[in-house]
Amino acid sequence: MKMISPRLALGAGCYWGTEKFIVKDFQKLYPNSIAKASVGFMSPDPKAMVNPTYRQVCSGTTGHVEVLYVELTEPVTSQKLQDLLQFFFQFHDPTTKNRQGNDVGSQYGSVIFCDDDGQKDIAQQVKTRLQALVDAGKVQYVGKKVETLIADLNPYYPAHEEHQQYLEKNPMGYCNHYYRFKGEWPVLNKS
Numbered sequence: 189m190k191m192i193s194p195r196l197a198l199g200a201g202c203y204w205g206t207e208k209f210i211v212k213d214f215q216k217l218y219p220n221s222i223a224k225a226s227v228g229f230m231s232p233d234p235k236a237m238v239n240p241t242y243r244q245v246c247s248g249t250t251g252h253v254e255v256l257y258v259e260l261t262e263p264v265t266s267q268k269l270q271d272l273l274q275f276f277f278q279f280h281d282p283t284t285k286n287r288q289g290n291d292v293g294s295q296y297g298s299v300i301f302c303d304d305d306g307q308k309d310i311a312q313q314v315k316t317r318l319q320a321l322v323d324a325g326k327v328q329y330v331g332k333k334v335e336t337l338i339a340d341l342n343p344y345y346p347a348h349e350e351h352q353q354y355l356e357k358n359p360m361g362y363c364n365h366y367y368r369f370k371g372e373w374p375v376l377n378k379s
Contacts, residue, residue: 192269192306194223194260197341199253199299200280201288203227205365206256208355209279210272218271224259227354228346230301232339239345248293255301257344266310273300273314274373279365282318283331289364298336311338317373326374 200206204227211225229245229252231237240250260268280288282298300315302308319334321327346352355361 192264193303195303197255197257197301199255201296203254204354205363223261230255281329282334282336283329285335301341303341
């Protein structure tokens with residue numbers, strides 16, 4: 189059995205909401221599934237600016253995405269990663285390119301940063317299944333095409349400490365994430 193890396197990063201709009209939904213809500217469903225997590229920045233371009241500031245990323249000129257950097261508890265099975273990625277697609281809209289609600293710009297893109305080919309394969313399978321569900325009308329978002337980018341894990345730059353666990357420290361803080369659908373993924377009827 190091929191090992192899957194425990195490290196990945198997820199971009200789903202503002203990283204505060206992504207952190208809350210993954211670290212708090214996903215772990216309610218899958219206790220102790222996450223070894224470590226923090227918010228910060230990553231670019232799909234391995235030659236992107238080094239160590240950008242929050243203001244630079246928010247300007248939209250660096251190509252970095254607000255991400256939640258995650259280390260899963262080992263061993264990482266394909267099922268564990270699939271469950272995480274399916275959950276990721278439940279609380280943000282992957283059909284709005286570089287946008288989540290009122291948050292607009294490349295820093296708010298829907299991106300799965302993968303550390304190995306096994307992760308990429310699983311991410312692509314989940315994205316393809318999601319597109320089929322959208323096409324069949326089983327899952328509804330603003331758009332009709334899943335725009336999520338699947339990219340290599342590149343250098344990660346943690347955000348300042350005051351941005352870490354922000355919604356845990358500020359429960360009434362800004363968050364535009366919400367469940368688009370909950371529970372089990374819909375099933376496509378087989379004809």
